[in-house]
Amino acid sequence: MAFEELLNEVGGLGKFQILQMVLALPLVGIAACHILLENFTAAIPGHRCWVYILDNATGILSPDVLLRISIPLDSNLKPEKCHRFLHPQWQLLHLNRTFPNMSDLDTEPCVDGWVYDHSLFSSTIVTEWDLICDHQSQKSVVQFVFMAGMQVGGFIYGHLSDRFGRKLILRCCLLQLAISGTCTAFAPTFLIYCLLRFWSGCSAVAIITNNWMLIAEWTRSQSKAMVIMLITCAVSIGQMMLGGLAFVFREWRTLQLVVSIPFFVFSFSSRFAVTVPLYGISMNLQHFGSNIFLFQVIFGALTTLARCLARVVLNHKGRRPTQMFFLFLVGVSILANTFVPPEMQALRVALASVGITCVAAAVTSYCVHCDELMPTLLRAKAFGLDAMVSRCGSALAPLLMTLVVYLPTLPWIIYGVFPIIAGLVVPFQPETKNMPLSDTIQDVENTKRVSREAKDFYIKVTKF
Template sequence: MAFEELLDKAGGLGKFQILQMVFVLPVYMVVACHSLLENFTAAVPGHRCWVHILDNATVSGNDTGILSPDVLLRISIPLDSNLEPEKCHRFLHPQWQLLHLNGTFPNMTDLDTEPCVDGWVFDHSLFSSTVVTEWDLICDHQSQKSVGQSLFMAGMLVGGLIYGLLSDRFGRRLILRCCLLQLAISGTCAAFAPTFLIYCSLRFWSGCSAVVIISNNSMLVTEWTRSQSKAMVITLVSCALSIGQMMLGGLAFVFREWRTLQLVVSVPFFVFFLSSRFATTIPYFGIFMNLQHFGSNIFLFQVIFGVLTVSVRSLAVLPLNHMGRRPTQMFLTFMVGISILVNTFVPQEMQTLRVALASVGIGCVAASGSALSVHSAELIPTLLRAKAVGLDMLVSRCGATLAPLLMTLVVYLPTLPWIFYGAFPIVAGLLILLLPETKTLPIPDTIQDVENKQRFSRKINEKDSYIKVTKF
């Protein structure tokens, strides 16, 4: 008797599965916070060069007469093409002649400027501190911010490969508990990192464990659930990730200092470690890790996108059960690509339309992730599932690693990264045609079961055709 048949006779969805879900869902929520944490801990606030006559506390009011801060700023910082103070340069000497221009603006290229050799002044109205303000990751060093984000994704890539193999060797629960402890330690230590290099190393280590916590929990929940309830259970688990996004928006709003926020989302994993005995990535991270692209209120966007994804993931159960796995995934991935590509060419002034299109894209990419999880669980036999999930995580982390790095292409063309984000899911949607349909079929335990499932699927189709003919 196959394990799933035995599970079905024993009840399939009882107290054990419910208790397992109670412990798994909070873990998923906090892991989602870690994956998207740098939306807030690495946010780039407004900034300008430090100016001696304006920002030096030892300079008295008599030194500059009765000049206001705005006037001192005008003679000290050149204006960019949008008539806003430059972020990375200042005048070599105060330009006093600018006080007598009566609203006209001279050619700034004719005036001598220099980089911000004395540092920067940051706007702390949204965040009291971030890793950007901590280590001045702006101007000539702005690319280091993307490197920090990519290292977390690279850690997920490496962790999915290594820990996937170890899970098959030593058991999923053991490796899961080790990764819970690893994420608790690395995340907590990152909150006290003295240098950016150490911070990046700890984020890499956190990524190694975060991916395994998601995959092993998902496998444990799936394998202990009968086929009739798998779509519902996997959808519920996916919704927990969306709830985590909402929770992160609220936590970031309360804790504006990056070290405090990092600590708040890391300490709970010590609790999860003690209680762990029941316990189309490029566009996804491209949108979720660039919230500032859609407007200034990233706190609200984080919560709205979380509400949206949990709603769409819940509704995805209906087409999965009625239309099938393949058409549902194809429709959702096409919608992701189309919404991003259309949004790429919408003017910046049309913020409402841009946010609406981004909401469609993020909702569809979240729902397609749930559909992919359901389909993958029904395609892969239990004997190979851990290895296959590890390989799948390896490939998906490659995409997640590339997602923030693609933003460096804006120096060549501002819309180029978003064209890539939109093209990838459309291509991926076409590849879904190569996969078999698994709706209503039991989950396979062995490779032989996969072969039998395909023969069984053909027989079912023939039987359905025969019944239709005889009724007619």
């Protein structure tokens, strides 16, 4: 008797499966917080050069007057963030509503450091290690390092899970994330911070995938779509939770501790192209406006609804049409957003909301389809390989933002093109709607044969 048939006999969604989900879903949600943590711990606040006459001396002149003679204005008539006047320009005090050619005045970089706006965040790793101006690209490097860790962890821990068991590796990864996440909060240098975030990425992906497989493999095929929908919803709930936590804890080390310490408790319990736009939108909230706390919560709520919607469409339209529909919508919404001017913030946020909603639905649809395509004997290795390939996309997403120095819209064009290309590949995969879960490779071959025969029969009947 095959394992799928045995589950149907004893009950594929009983108390055991429910308890398993209750224990596993919170882990998935909090682990998801670590993926998007740099939205807040690496947020770039307003800043300008430190100037002695402005920031250390006292006198009868107001700060606005001192700022005018100390800091040049950029093309938007805002104080420069990375340069200051070599000497105080007292002649500027005699100009009334006129602005001289700043290129004629001698300036220099911020040799004495910067002054940051702490109204939104009391501190971030940007203010900690001055990751601005010539070093601004290092923020994208941090996000790349974490995603690279997820890629390596998906490959290594996928293999170890098959060899030594899911639960053992899960416990080890829970403890690893607890230690690495907590130590990150006390990182004394930027290099150590990057190394610890890489280690956290290795364990975070294993926690999500192992919980995923432990739940999915103990659920019969009739309930699998609903169960996978709940798992992906846990990721969205993690997004909302992170927005709330970041609003309360404005200091980056404290926020890092809050999302890491719970894994010390959890460690003692039993428990693809689409990732580019997903993390491209999720990890660049400041592109859409200043209220990134609200955006984090809204995007989390929208992705929750989208994943529930994906289950309904999956059951009615099948796996392939659902994936293609949502992937095309993702690409179109992102590409349309590149033509919207920055002043139309409401429209930009609306299009971004459509994009993040559709990409969440596309991920859920893909996960259901992928789980039904993989035979049980190879599922863990297949998920490990799939995680490795998808992490290539997730690691590439923040790194693509460095292309803004060449063309500001170039990263978003890439984010929009990727899902459209992925949608064109979906029809080459077999349809698995209402098909039993495959246990062996031979079962997969039989599924392909049945799918082709059903398609031929449908065409013949339609012609008749």
